[in-house]
Amino acid sequence: MKKVAMFIPCFVDQLNPEVGIDMARVLRRSGYSVDFPEAQTCCGQPAFNSGYWQEARPLAERFVKIFGASDADAIVCPSGSCTTMVRNFYPDLLAGSSHAADAAKLATRIFEFSEFLVKVAQVVDVGANFPHRVAYHDACHALRELRLKQEPRELLRHVRGLEFVEMPYCEECCGFGGTFATKFPMISSAMGETKAANAEASGAEYVTSTDPSCLMHIDGILRLRKSPVRTIHLASILAQTAPPAEAELASRAADAQGAAGKVAR
């Protein structure tokens, strides 16, 4: 059986534990054994993004050692942003250090969750059931650093009962931006308001994304404006496998019969 090691970002560990649990569930259902290297903490991105490269470097080295030692076939992370840190920024941060070669190797083994499912595991239907109208927010790092656009949408389109809608300006940043949200709360929340309004305009019940940090920000804004729209991480949608309603079972049976009939003819 193939094995993956989960990289659970520090804030997911502390603030969105269900995202990690749900990701593990989906990965197992897709035929992987799942490991969580417990020595992991943070990839160093908050310090790196704030200019504190000296502070980020030892954490990057530590990360490279921990995951470099893992015998897993791949490392999977429920955040495009933290995946970006390891894949795209470690090479800059560790340039010239003795860890540079290991970091380069690690960069080829780490994947954002939806990217892993679609590109590596080559699964688009994970057997999920989520009978709701859902819009997808393109998280910036997933979109512009990892170039993931269709992967999460592909997964959502294969969820039973899910009605996928695009929201206007789906590629515009939600305004989270890590420490940006606390350094410039007025700008960040203004950007979040636009995102929230666009989510509402889409008619979606849920906004989903690859990145729990964007969702936490959007959620805080949505609830503040008493919006009916809720946020949910992609992994948590894909983890839902409530048995399909009877009507759907019947229609599926009819589909199957129809298909069988076609083959017979």
Place this chain on the structure above:
Amino acid sequence: MSTPAQEFLRNAAIKSADLAHRRTIRTGIDHYEAAVGRTGSRFNDWEAARQRIHEIKWEAINHLDRYLLEFETRLKARGGHVYWAETAEDARRYIADLAARSNVRTVVKSKSMVTEEIDLTHTLEEKGVTVFETDLGEMIVQLRKEPPYHLMTPAMHLTRAEIADLFREKLGGVESDDPQHLVSVARRALRKAFFSAEMGISGANFLVADSGMMALTTNEGNGRLGSSLPRIHVAVAGIEKVIPRMEDLAVIWPTLARSAVGQPIACYNTLIGGPRGPNETDGPEEFHLVLLDNGRSELLADPEQREVLHCIRCGACLNVCPVFRKIGGHSYGTVYGGPIGSVLMPHLGGLNKFQHLSYASSLCGACTDACPAKIDLHHHLLQNRRNAVRSADRPASERLAFTLWRWTMMGSERFAFFAGVARALLRAAYGLGLARTSLDPMRPWSRVHAATAIPAKSFRALWKEQRGAS
């Protein structure tokens, strides 16, 4: 007196909450994006065009010494004057002296950001010279006594009705807010200026080395009038404006027009090679080109950020920037706003003074994707931040916080323990109803967000339990 950082914070906060401003900008940007989408499809391969611009500018910037001298030699051979200005002060003095020497009373200016950079208009006005901005957008902001809002579309923040009111008050003869009519009102006022001016001042979009000509792009023809009707034409250009060959314009012109305003090509692309020649019927008697350094050489000396000099000032990065869309062009408090300004200003105006702009970004990368010269803008913001931590003033509390943060994160048990304590305290505080009060420990966050639910258990705790159970 407040610092530029404090002023930025204040102005940005006010503008971010200005819903009318937000709507005006959204409308403008929607038009822009639709136009860019339409013209974008005329390029067989947009990415190839970007790559070509990147290569042309790379070649020019990395051989600046050679191409600038080639340009100068050829321009001088046709009777143009070239002045190398090391600082803004040098450039201002040269132009003001020239104006005084030539008894210039009236100047017509076409749109130029570099003349804003050296604050030329105020200098000339102090010497008693009347300066007319002749680009419609620039004219509007000049009448409002405002700096340009945007480096390509200076009056983007104003509605048609606001412009009609302004013209009614300042120019008269306004009958409606129909754009055609407003343009004709402006044109009437400007024609007089064009015919009375002794000096025309322009920027230069490109300096073509192999022909010794400067290229000037406008959509209103004002640059062409201002550079040919008055007796003297002065062009000011940053040293990074040089390009190697005339043929490079074949890709640069359409790319600039698309990125700037979503046009296939701009209405007026003019090549100027010096003053009126012996057998020529029009053109100025004197032509002066001021080559401005003003900090650019230092940027050139930095191999990591040298490519910032590749900028062709199209303004695309501003248009796509979600921060710019909220805070607007004036909040930056700098000549160059938006992402390119945030990258550039620490180099032109000092890292300590302008480092805050590099932090005022969510690092979304939309600017980098939009840049026709493929400047890695958002990564340069990261480099500016690193440079700021290395050599500028950062709050002692921030430095301490990251030292403590690093220590905590260097051990997983340490991290689990301290994060667990923080979570327990926060849950207790929220249990007491302190969420979103002044006693909320997450105050900077919860001022603008509903309180975040804090889970009782971390992922690693849940994982251990699950493993124990299975």
